[in-house]
Amino acid sequence: MVYENCRIYGPYLQSDGRYFIQIIFPDGRRKSTAYARYLVEIDQNRYLEGSETVHHIDRNKTNDVLDNLKIVDRIKHVMLDHKRIRDQIFICQVCKKHFILTGSQIGKLINNRKRKNNLLKRGPFCSRKCRGYASHYPDKYETLRVEAEYFYLENN
Ligand SMILES: [Zn+2]
Numbered sequence: 001m002v003y004e005n006c007r008i009y010g011p012y013l014q015s016d017g018r019y020f021i022q023i024i025f026p027d028g029r030r031k032s033t034a035y036a037r038y039l040v041e042i043d044q045n046r047y048l049e050g051s052e053t054v055h056h057i058d059r060n061k062t063n064d065v066l067d068n069l070k071i072v073d074r075i076k077h078v079m080l081d082h083k084r085i086r087d088q089i090f091i092c093q094v095c096k097k098h099f100i101l102t103g104s105q106i107g108k109l110i111n112n113r114k115r116k117n118n119l120l121k122r123g124p125f126c127s128r129k130c131r132g133y134a135s136h137y138p139d140k141y142e143t144l145r146v147e148a149e150y151f152y153l154e155n156n
Contacts, residue, residue, distance in 0.1 A: 002041050011035040011064070018061045036064045040071060053077045086149040092126035093141045094133050099126035106148055113146075 003023060010021035019035035036054045041047055043066055048054070055072045056063055085103030092099055101109070101124060109124060122141040125131040134141045 002045055002047055003038070008038075013062070016061075019064055036061075036069050039064060039066060040069050044071075050074070084151055086151055088146075088149070090124055090126075090144065092130050093123070093144075094125055094130035095127075097126055101146075103148075106146060109146055110148055 005026045007024040008021055009024075011019035012021070014020050020032050021035050021038055023031045023033065023038075025031070034054065036056065037048060040054050048071065051074050052071050053074045055070045055077055057068050057070055060068070085107050087100050087102050088106060089098050089100055091097070113121075122134050122138060122143050123131060124144060124146065125134055
């Protein structure tokens, strides 16, 4: 049986909004794992592979009931839920300061460029102020190439 003679603490609500538990094995080893994963492992009576992850069908990560849980391949799962764009650092062409665009800002910027094909919008710039300034001198500033870099948030 899985987790035989283990002591289980929790579930506790994690800061990312998921429940996890702490497991202490008879030999003293400790492991913390998502409560959802634990429930599925108990139900299936096997330990899930590293390539397997547990998906909340209704997308509510606190809804840890078996009917709402499904084993999916980790790669597929990240496609479903956890694909994110990395933050990137740029140098403002106006003030020369470094600034960060968050992943979601980068996603929006790329979409805007695609949608409007608006390469005349120079930048990106660090602020409205610098964008405003640059708009008066369109020939002086470039449209920097911005490409999304993706990463995946790990589940469990
Ligand atoms: Zn600036």
